[in-house]
Amino acid sequence: MGGGIAGLAAAFALAERAGALGELLHCTVLEGQPAFGGKIVTHHIHGLVVEGGPDSFLTTKPAALALCDKLELTPQLINTGQGNGSALTYSKGRLREFPQGLIAMAPTHLGSLFRSGVMSWAGIARMAVEWWVPARPATGEEETLAAFFSRRLGAEAFHRLIEPFVAGIYAGDANELSAAATFPQFLEWEHAHGGLMKGALATRRARAAHRHGSASRTLFTSLRGGLGDFITRLVEKLSEAGVSLRCGANVLAVSMGGRHGGPYRLELAGGEELEAEAVVLATPAYVSAELLRAVDRESATLLDRIPYASTITMSMAYADPEIAGRLRGHGFVVPRIENRGLIAATWSSMKWAGRAPAGQSLIRCYLGGRGREHLLEMDDDELTNHARRELDMMAGIRGRPFHVEVYRWPRAMPQYVRGHRDRVRRIRRGVARHPGLYLTGAAYEGLGIPDCIRDAENTAHALSDFLWSSTFDRRPVAIEDAE
Ligand SMILES: Cc1cc2nc3c(=O)[nH]c(=O)nc-3n(C[C@H](O)[C@H](O)[C@H](O)COP(=O)(O)OP(=O)(O)OC[C@H]3O[C@@H](n4cnc5c(N)ncnc54)[C@H](O)[C@@H]3O)c2cc1C
Numbered sequence: 404m405g406g407g408i409a410g411l412a413a414a415f416a417l418a419e420r421a422g423a424l425g426e427l428l429h430c431t432v433l434e435g436q437p438a439f440g441g442k443i444v445t446h447h448i449h450g451l452v453v454e455g456g457p458d459s460f461l462t463t464k465p466a467a468l469a470l471c472d473k474l475e476l477t478p479q480l481i482n483t484g485q486g487n488g489s490a491l492t493y494s495k496g497r498l499r500e501f502p503q504g505l506i507a508m509a510p511t512h513l514g515s516l517f518r519s520g521v522m523s524w525a526g527i528a529r530m531a532v533e534w535w536v537p538a539r540p541a542t543g544e545e546e547t548l549a550a551f552f553s554r555r556l557g558a559e560a561f562h563r564l565i566e567p568f569v570a571g572i573y574a575g576d577a578n579e580l581s582a583a584a585t586f587p588q589f590l591e592w593e594h595a596h597g598g599l600m601k602g603a604l605a606t607r608r609a610r611a612a613h614r615h616g617s618a619s620r621t622l623f624t625s626l627r628g629g630l631g632d633f634i635t636r637l638v639e640k641l642s643e644a645g646v647s648l649r650c651g652a653n654v655l656a657v658s659m660g661g662r663h664g665g666p667y668r669l670e671l672a673g674g675e676e677l678e679a680e681a682v683v684l685a686t687p688a689y690v691s692a693e694l695l696r697a698v699d700r701e702s703a704t705l706l707d708r709i710p711y712a713s714t715i716t717m718s719m720a721y722a723d724p725e726i727a728g729r730l731r732g733h734g735f736v737v738p739r740i741e742n743r744g745l746i747a748a749t750w751s752s753m754k755w756a757g758r759a760p761a762g763q764s765l766i767r768c769y770l771g772g773r774g775r776e777h778l779l780e781m782d783d784d785e786l787t788n789h790a791r792r793e794l795d796m797m798a799g800i801r802g803r804p805f806h807v808e809v810y811r812w813p814r815a816m817p818q819y820v821r822g823h824r825d826r827v828r829r830i831r832r833g834v835a836r837h838p839g840l841y842l843t844g845a846a847y848e849g850l851g852i853p854d855c856i857r858d859a860e861n862t863a864h865a866l867s868d869f870l871w872s873s874t875f876d877r878r879p880v881a882i883e884d885a886e
Contacts, residue, residue: 404654404669404694406434407441409844409855410685411637412470416863418644419473426871430646431677433669435653439638442815442845443852445631446808450760452629453718455810457852458751458767459483459623459630464853466860468624474636479628482621483733484756491735492567493743493797494521498735501564526559534600538593545821551582551589555599567736570746573850574712574772574816576739584819625755630852657682658697659837666839681839681866685859687711688817688846698840702833705826709846711814713779714771717790718751719804721764726802727753730764735798745793746772766794766804773818783809817846841866 404410414432421428432439444455460467471477491498501519517527533556539546546554548569552561561577569577573585583590592602626632641648653672660668665678684691692706734749746769752759759765768790771778781789787807794800827847834840843862845855 404433404652404682405441405685405690405844406432406436406439406648406650407685407844407855408443408633408637408852409859410434410441410683411439411634411641412856412859413683413685413843413863413866414641414646415470415473415637415644416860417867418641418646420863420867421871422644424867424871428645432641432646432648433652433654433671433677434648434650435672437651439648439650440631440634442812443630443634444810445629447629448808449720449806451718451720451763451765451806452755452758453765453808454629454751454767455716455718455808456812456815457630458749458755459625460852462620462622462624464851464857466857467853468620470856471626471633474633474640476626476632476636479626479632480620480624481627481756483623483754489732491732492521492563493735493737493741493745494563498731498798500732522559522563526557526563529557530560533598536598538597541594546582547821548577548580548582548585552577555593562740563738566740567738567747570739570772571736571769573818574714574746574769575818576773579773579818579820581819581821581823584823627757654694656697657684657694657840679839681841681869683841683843683862683866685842685844687814687844689814691842691844691846695834698837699833702830705830705833706842706846708826709823710818710820712771712773712816712818713776713811713813714746714769714815715778715786715812716810717768717770717786718806718808719766719768719787719790720759720806721766721802721804722762723764723802724762726764726766726800729798729800730766734767737797743793743797744775744778744789745770745797746775748794748798766800768794771812772816779811779813783807817850819850839866839869 410432414430417430418428442456446453446455462468471480489500491500499519499521501516501521513527513531516522517524536555539554549561552565556565566577569575569580573580589599592599596602596605638648654669655672656670658668658670659666662668663678665680667679667682669677669679669682671677684694686694688706688709689711692703695706696703730750730753733754734747736747737743737745748769749767750764751767752763752765770790778786786809830842834842841862843859848854848858
């Protein structure tokens with residue numbers, strides 16, 4: 404249940420597997436809201452393409468691109484567009500540019516970093532010695548993102564360069580987030596290569612050796628008509644495959660022992676009851692906790708311990724041609740130490756072709772996040788004034804938008820705080836004691852769209868093995884024994 408990208412991708416992978424095995428599938432996707440998509444919401448209005456939730460996904464993780472291919476959406480994929488695409492950051496009173504490749508830890512970018520004025524000489528010098536900072540011995544103690552990056556690159560580089568990107572992805576506080584759970588590849592670089600710069604260099608060399616000159620994609624991609632097309636196409640394909648899709652079907656509880664022989668009983672709002680041989684919970688962790696409490700109290704308690712951050716996106720459309728002249732790059736990020744209300748602003752109509760009609764500009768502000776959740780209590784007018792003041796102060800944008808859309812996202816972003824990986828292992832172990840019961844979604848192995856799709860597909864494969872493998876032992880799985 405749960406008709407966000409994870410629930411729909413799991414159903415799609417299951418239907419695909421059923422088709423390949425020639426098995427009959429009776430599958431229902433239950434979505435509590437009136438529409439499918441969860442965090443993915445695209446609104447078309449006045450020729451604008453407004454993204455309420457995510458606006459793009461990473462191309463370095465293949466699952467989302469592969470699913471686009473299966474859904475015949477590849478021709479609709481668009482690269483980041485117009486402008487020079489440079490990354491801007493609000494730092495010490497104004498917007499400053501810093502090199503795109505910096506986050507890839509290329510030491511060659513340190514000179515342009517100095518010219519940008521984002522960091523002091525001393526901070527850049529400290530960053531440069533990362534090459535010689537020894538790898539931390541494996542102590543078993545988990546580091547926060549703040550501790551990891553400050554240790555390797557110095558505190559200034561962490562605050563000025565790393566933190567704003569962490570906030571952009573997780574809307575989180577880097578002093579709480581686990582480095583191992585959020586950016587495992589950086590820890591891997593430290594362990595395998597001795598550091599971030601060395602790891603980046605080795606990775607670039609390996610990629611160069613395997614490049615075959617295929618059509619190149621930018622780091623992030625989106626769909627021409629907005630990410631909502633992903634959901635529309637998934638729903639179409641699932642219907643064609645005979646999967647039953649129900650919106651407005653809010654599930655209140657899951658329990659064991661259906662009256663008609665099904666192992667699981669689902670209680671829906673309105674009093675309806677359904678029975679199922681297997682259940683996939685693709686709902687946020689705190690919802691899954693409530694649903695599961697009767698089946699597995701211990702896992703429910705652990706699920707409750709996954710904290711969430713709340714965010715807001717505000718899209719503002721301007722007809723004023725003067726605005727377009729002020730938009731450099733694709734937007735900017737704001738480090739937390741600047742103590743401002745914005746996490747980031749994106750010039751959506753510069754970044755993505757077709758987001759606004761010619762002569763108009765669409766700007767998207769990202770606000771809230773861990774520690775700044777009070778902003779969700781503002782009404783739309785207060786928020787609009789707040790965002791306009793911030794844009795004026797930081798980027799000199801003074802026009803009046805002719806269209807504003809506000810999306811509040813309470814408890815939307817799972818926070819992979821220290822202990823997350825261990826918690827998820829224990830939750831999975833607990834749930835595995837109930838054959839046919841699965842969890843998937845943003846709360847566990849990555850919250851980006853490609854991570855959600857990959858985890859959903861893994862879940863569907865485990866479920867199809869459970870349902871159709873003749874050799875599968877349906878007794879409760881004792882994972883501890885297998886480890
Ligand atoms: C503002 C914002 C911006 C983001 N930007 C990006 C980005 O640019 N790129 C990127 O890769 N990721 C981004 N993300 C993250 C990504 O969008 C999400 O992590 C991902 O879409 C979550 O998918 P999901 O299916 O796990 O969960 P959801 O989308 O939350 O889906 C869960 C579904 O379960 C339903 N549900 C809940 N309770 C019940 C119930 N009791 N019964 C039935 N149904 C129920 C919900 O209504 C919902 O539809 C962003 C997230 C947000 C909030």
